[in-house]
Amino acid sequence: MSAPHLPKVAGIDPEVPVSTQTAAPLREIPAAPGAFIQDRLAGWVSDLTTLHELTERLASTATLDAALNELLHAGAALVGARRGLLVLERAGTTTPSTTLGLGLGPADLGHLETVERSATALGRVLDGPPEAAAARGGIATPDLLGDQDLDPRHREVATRLGYAASYALPLASEAAGRLGGAVWFYDEPGEPSEKQRHLVGLYARYATEHLARLTELERARADIATVAEELLPSRLPRIPGVRLAARHRTGPQGGGDWYDALPLPDHALGLAVGSVGGSGPSAMAAMGRLRASLRAYAVMEGEDPVAVLSDLELLLRLTEPARTATALFAYCEPATRKVVLAGAGHTPPLVLGDRRCEYVETTLSAPLGMLACWEAPSVEFSPAPGETVLLYTDGLLRRTGDAMDRAFARLHSAAASVPKADRHDPAAVTDHVLRAMLPDGLDRSDSTEDVVVLAAHFD
Incomplete structure (x- = not known):
């Protein structure tokens, strides 16, 4: 005599054998598979929002001095530094260079000028190929005082001014060329993270284009004023x-x-x-x-x-x-x-x-x-x-x-x-x-x- 057929229930095949083993109880709820991706996306959105706000503030500047000040402050915020120095000098022109400091007084700038240009990261950014420094994400010197090859005068100035590390970045773009460079100083040994370098690099390229436009505008205004005075x-x-x-x-x-x-x-x-x-x-x-x-x-x-x-x-x-x-x-x-x-x-x-x-x-x-x-x-x-x-x-x-x-x-x-x-x-x-x-x-x-x-x- 054949065994009776079990009734069929929707979605269940009664002929499939059911395991007699009982699964171990869950001790903790596993994280959702996309939590890591969501955290990364949230971080990217936050970084893009910050970058957007900083570029909007830079775009609202109408004069070259205001733009340079904004660039120094924004760069310091992006790389986590307190002080900085910016030099604007366009190759092939007779326009004198512009030097601007953040958290540095006139006496501090005077001390920095006594250091041989080639002995500083900013000098290498200004005089070397801009694409080389940009490709490396800028020039970081995480421990200036621990560098045995550091120029003695540079070591003396760094000790006097109280900075232990620096990060230099060229102000250059494919369209505008190289306009100058900026360096930010750290009070303690350290360097910006890879993400910080990426953000400040994006910001610097946009800032270079903006500075190039303002430079041309101010040059045109100066020419107009000169013609007007001559008339x-x-x-x-x-x-x-x-x-x-x-x-x-x-x-x-x-x-x-x-x-x-x-x-x-x-x-x-x-x-x-x-x-x-x-x-x-x-x-x-x-x-x-x-x-x-x-x-x-x-x-x-x-x-x-x-x-x-x-x-x-x-x-x-x-x-x-x-x-x-x-x-x-x-x-x-x-x-x-x-x-x-x-x-x-x-x-x-x-x-x-x-x-x-x-x-x-x-x-x-x-x-x-x-x-x-x-x-x-x-x-x-x-x-x-x-x-x-x-x-x-x-x-x-x-x-x-x-x-x-x-x-x-x-x-x-x-x-x-x-x-x-x-x-x-x-x-x-x-x-x-x-x-x-x-x-x-x-x-x-x-x-x-x-x-x-x-x-x-x-x-």
Whole structure:
């Protein structure tokens, strides 16, 4: 008689023999197979987040000095160091090298400069093939004082400054070439880990590209400033009875604000300020042409400022019909303290003395190039002995960020607050007004406005 068939249960084959042995009880729960991978991924995400934050901070820097400071601090954080040194020097250029320290004073930098360059890791990074140092992940010296071959002077400086290890890295990339190098110092023997070297290497390559862009930008700004200075008077004339002072700042893109002071026949003096619309090389070239033309017209008919500006307007309309400009020309006779001026859409002068501080009431007129034929009546006034006439461009007002009416009031207040002891010095007057109007300084890099201030003090 055959054995009875066991009933079938879903998923179970009753004919498969069941083991009679009992498995040992689990004493601990084994880790999930992916826990190690998850930890690695979490570490990578954390590293990438840190690197992203540091590169974002570097990208937000707009000047070379700010970028170098950020690079030094970020590199120190990535390699776990407290102090560092960076040298920026581009091969094939006449630009002097830039040295910047982190946690190192001027005296410390002086001591480091006494060490022979080839005896330091930074020197080998700067002078050797950049790809060699980059391929090794930088040059690490984990125990400087324990190195028997260390240069004696280097050992002396390291002992004096209190660092025992260093890590140097070239600032180089395939596109930008080598711009310099950086070294970070450790207080105790040690060196960055492989992961730290990898992160700081990625950061340094990005930083090199950013530094190359900022270097080119600053070189272009310097060239623009040089051209602008060459287009303006190299020195102010000396005329009996009047003393002059001028301050000028060209925007980073190059602007069209200008000034002039030229001696005229019969011991007269011509003063002019103006602003050409637009920015960049074309505006600078137009500014140079207008200034040269005004000088010629002033010599021929300077006693009539209206005629001078009328000729200038005709020239602008015929040669550059799409361009506009503002201008103010004053014909001065210092011996009699007589001033005759005409303005074309320009801001009015300000007269400052012991008894008054007020704007000169000029007639309202359009800028040059806006009307088919420009003409406006001139204004005549006589500064008292010891008074200063202040000419300026609207860039001074716009740089304040205030509305124009408030900017005019602010300028009036700045002029009125000049100390009485300084009111007889035109240079002191201009400097005081600029400090009061622009507390951040005339050379603030984030402003695109040109600034011109011309002061004439009548004795």
